Amino acid sequence: MRGANRTEVSMRISWDYYLIDDDVPTVSGKSITKLIKWNKQAIIDDFGKKYLDKIPKYNGFTCVPSHLNYKQVIGKRFNEYHPISHKPKEGSIEKTYNFLSHIFGEQLPQGLDYLQLLLTKPTQYLPILCLVSNERNTGKSTFLKFLKAFFEANATFIESNSFQSQFNSDWAGKLLGLMDETLFNQEEITEKLKYLSTSNIQKLEAKGKDRIEIYLFIKFIICTNNEDNFIKIDEYSERFWVRKIRPLNSTNSEMLEELIQEIPAFMYYLTKRKLSTRKQSRMWFSFEQIKTKAFTKLVQNNKSRVEKELASILYMIMERIELKEINLCPYDAVSLVSKSRIKTSHTEMRKILKRNWKLTNQNNTSWYEKFTIWPDGDIQSKKAKGRYFTITKKFLIENFDDFDDN
CATH class of the missing domain: 1.10.10 (Arc Repressor Mutant, subunit A)
Incomplete structure (x- = not known):
């Protein structure tokens, strides 16, 4: 939506009118773009009746993710997926590389592949990444905030009770569902997570609106202090990548800002590096490539x-x-x-x-x-x-x- 011509400040999608507001302030000081449902009479009041003939008209919405070759309009439909504001730029990724080495440890090549696939192949199924630790200052929450800053409006924080609600419009159509300090103590929620991680179709439900079918490509990342039984899985739950995260060696209150500053350079790095793994399953990785002691411990406690x-x-x-x-x-x-x-x-x-x-x-x-x-x-x-x-x-x-x- 960002970068729309001022003549396209308004549009009609199906029979509804919308306004592109590309200057919505956030607490970070960075403006974002939002599509706001508008009123036909308000458009006439602001621009005159003849303006209605000039605004673009689309048959409806679609949601096609892309970060490197984004298209706002696909055919005769308006793309609801959000472009990200970062652009690849060569530079230092020292702090990002060190931080990701801490998060992924001996599985750093797989971790970098995971992030590269998010950027370059956003529709690829990926395992449910679970970062666990009952210790403080591990960087789990910083990792989620870094991904939110990287993929912006395409990543959203989800409460565990969202899966108990029939409404899913807050995370449907997103690339990442981020869950911090989560406890899933119901087996049916675990099964729903497993289903959503490999499903490509989902019914979108919102209050007061009809259900519509949408393409689904969301990846879930769970962070929790409960290492032992935050979710009920067995040893054959190949969709889960569970990593035990150790405390950071030092405290750095500026870490997140430093990571955000390196996002353009990290994007450049991810577009140039060669994947260390080849596709082994529908979740890309083989079970052996992501299995950990933390996974075995979680299974045994269940x-x-x-x-x-x-x-x-x-x-x-x-x-x-x-x-x-x-x-x-x-x-x-x-x-x-x-x-x-x-x-x-x-x-x-x-x-x-x-x-x-x-x-x-x-x-x-x-x-x-x-x-x-x-x-x-x-x-x-x-x-x-x-x-x-x-x-x-x-x-x-x-x-x-x-x-x-x-």
Whole structure:
């Protein structure tokens, strides 16, 4: 909208009139552009009736994101996506590079790819980035504010309760949904987030307006002090990129302003660098490229007491008898955890093994080694028949961070 000719200060989109106000002040001292619904009679009062014949007329709205080749008008429709005011300019990015090295650590190449894709391929699906830490002065909130300053009106801060509301006009059509100090304690909200992160169509709902279908390309970034259970996910939630953020080495009250000053140079850098990764999935990155210890810890804290106890017992047996895997049926698993006075059922245990652990049992009844733990801690085995599941030591180490194979 910025840079519109003064003869196009007003326009008609469908049957409604609008005013382009490109001088809306903000607390940062920088003006932004807004499209304001206007009144036909007000336009006549301000410019005269003949002016109505001169104003541009569009069939309706569209929302097509672009930062490097932005078009305000596409076909006969007005583009609601906002141009950003920054322009690439060669210069120093020392402070930005150091800050992003702190945020992404050993995954800095993936982090730079993530930001480059936001800038150059805004419709590309990307994982839900979660920055977690229960410590202060980590830079999480500064990172969100930096992205807001970078992408301006195309990034918006979202409250977690927004997902419980039927109205979504505050974030629909945005590039980034930024969430600070967020707690999602409802499984259906997690599922909604996962759905939105890979959906390209969404119904736009606003109070007093009809629902309309729009293209969706929003990416979510979550920052929280709750490292352990801010969201309910399992080990197969490949849409989530969870990073534990350490405190900054020093406090710099001017950091955000310094980062903002380097945005044009950082844009230039992102347009010139070569991506370090190739597209591996619809979320661009492979699960292995973004998996972290923080992700594993979060998943484990979401596991039930029964799961944790069963994993602990199986790992203990493997350690003591020097096994790499154990075969067992759900009834065996129920018997093992009952020694710890944990009540469960055959149905729940089968659900854990099949749905939670994604294991498949034998097609036919077969012989296997069944283990029993006696009250004195002695472990004994005997031959048994059943359609058993196989649990490997490698699986336990990868999915339960309490275990160490060293």
